[in-house]
Amino acid sequence: MQRETELEIGDRVRDLIERGPTPATTGFTELDPSVYTDPTRHAQELALIAASPVAALASSELPAPGDFVTLRLAGVPIIVTRDRSGVVHAMRNACAHRGATVETRASGSARIFSCGFHAWSYELDGTLRSVSDATLFSTEPCTQGLRRLGCEERHGIIWVTPDADAEPRSVAEWLGADVDELFGQLGLGEMVHFATTEYDLVCNWKLLTDGFMEIYHLKYLHRDSIAPYFPANLIAMDRFGSHFGGWLPKNRLVKELAERPRDDWEVLRHLTGAFVLVPGTVVQWQAGHVELFSLRPHPNDPTRTVARLTMMVPAERFDATELWQRNWERVCATIPAEDFAAAVEVQANIDAGAVDTIRLGANECLIGEHVAAVGERMRRSSAPPAPASPRERTRADSLVP
Numbered sequence: 028m029q030r031e032t033e034l035e036i037g038d039r040v041r042d043l044i045e046r047g048p049t050p051a052t053t054g055f056t057e058l059d060p061s062v063y064t065d066p067t068r069h070a071q072e073l074a075l076i077a078a079s080p081v082a083a084l085a086s087s088e089l090p091a092p093g094d095f096v097t098l099r100l101a102g103v104p105i106i107v108t109r110d111r112s113g114v115v116h117a118m119r120n121a122c123a124h125r126g127a128t129v130e131t132r133a134s135g136s137a138r139i140f141s142c143g144f145h146a147w148s149y150e151l152d153g154t155l156r157s158v159s160d161a162t163l164f165s166t167e168p169c170t171q172g173l174r175r176l177g178c179e180e181r182h183g184i185i186w187v188t189p190d191a192d193a194e195p196r197s198v199a200e201w202l203g204a205d206v207d208e209l210f211g212q213l214g215l216g217e218m219v220h221f222a223t224t225e226y227d228l229v230c231n232w233k234l235l236t237d238g239f240m241e242i243y244h245l246k247y248l249h250r251d252s253i254a255p256y257f258p259a260n261l262i263a264m265d266r267f268g269s270h271f272g273g274w275l276p277k278n279r280l281v282k283e284l285a286e287r288p289r290d291d292w293e294v295l296r297h298l299t300g301a302f303v304l305v306p307g308t309v310v311q312w313q314a315g316h317v318e319l320f321s322l323r324p325h326p327n328d329p330t331r332t333v334a335r336l337t338m339m340v341p342a343e344r345f346d347a348t349e350l351w352q353r354n355w356e357r358v359c360a361t362i363p364a365e366d367f368a369a370a371v372e373v374q375a376n377i378d379a380g381a382v383d384t385i386r387l388g389a390n391e392c393l394i395g396e397h398v399a400a401v402g403e404r405m406r407r408s409s410a411p412p413a414p415a416s417p418r419e420r421t422r423a424d425s426l427v428p
């Protein structure tokens with residue numbers, strides 16, 4: 028990261044500390060819990076997710092030509108491949124003949140894909156290679172391959188747009204200039220896959236993002252895990268168009284800003300950054316490595332989500348295995364066991380009809396803004412695209428009581 032950008036983040040955190048608590052100036056916001064259960068809203072959100080770039084996997088999960096992974100995004104069965112020239116592709120994992128699953132393995136290496144039903148075969152980019160007994164099939168040559176999906180590598184991540192009919196859109200444009208530049212400066216593109224795990228959770232996907240939108244819960248829910256490392260309720264938030272980003276200093280940074288001259292500050296070493304990308308991807312910068320959360324809603328059930336957690340670490344420090352393993356164990360012991368568990372508990376109470384309304388304090392307002400941003404994106408996706416503004420950043424810093 029450019030030194031000046033790092034120091035500016037330090038300045039913002041120091042200003043927050045000096046300014047002191049900002050009490051709420053308005054009453055709390057009420058949120059209707061149906062946003063976590065309504066099937067019509069869920070279908071619209073799913074369509075929005077399907078039409079957006081989704082973090083499918085780390086680039087380094089397909090290290091060699093011929094490598095592939097199969098997965099489901101927004102309910103769509105997908106093969107992601109790297110071809111012989113190193114370019115990544117994504118296509119529907121549904122045969123152009125009669126719709127069978129073409130590749131049934133979860134991952135592996137292939138020269139071609141061959142459907143188990145009648146052996147039609149496909150190239151690594153989904154192009155139709157051969158039709159078995161072609162003269163029996165048709166007098167006209169069939170050329171239809173697997174349906175191609177938007178697929179792009181950027182910032183060390185393979186992003187796939189699950190809707191084959193979606194307007195093609197670059198990841199840089201979707202992220203916006205500020206987030207794209209920030210991810211570049213944080214060196215995400217030089218990070219490689221360390222570990223992945225998946226959780227099949229009984230809760231709406233937005234209850235999972237909510238945990239990244241406020242730190243009110245940090246000193247209570249995480250009392251016995253990470254709370255001792257962070258000051259309570261201190262976060263510098265940005266809105267980047269529809270996306271959100273927050274910087275959480277650790278206690279060591281608060282001390283450093285107070286005791287060392289500005290030129291000596293090591294801001295990034297003691298900082299967590301959480302970027303909630305609408306809809307459904309969370310990138311968490313953890314003082315040198317990255318945790319990527321890809322939230323994959325169930326195609327029909329608003330109260331089910333698969334959360335895929337991937338840890339990416341700097342390629343040049345990949346050999347520090349013990350350090351990364353400790354970090355991996357810490358994240359698995361905190362976010363799934365505490366944040367995700369709380370989300371599942373809230374969902375169960377909503378489903379039981381025990382929650383009439385959700386009350387959001389000033390320090391949780393971004394949860395309501397996230398719900399609104401998803402709604403706004405849904406409205407915009409059904410309207411003609413507005414001209415993109417190159418910089419859409421607004422600040423929403425808070426140090427709340």
Ligand code: FES
Nearest residue numbers: 122124125142145
């Ligand atoms: S369904 Fe795939 S070859 Fe027939």
Ligand SMILES: [Fe+2]
Nearest residue numbers: 238245249366
């Ligand atoms: Fe949390």
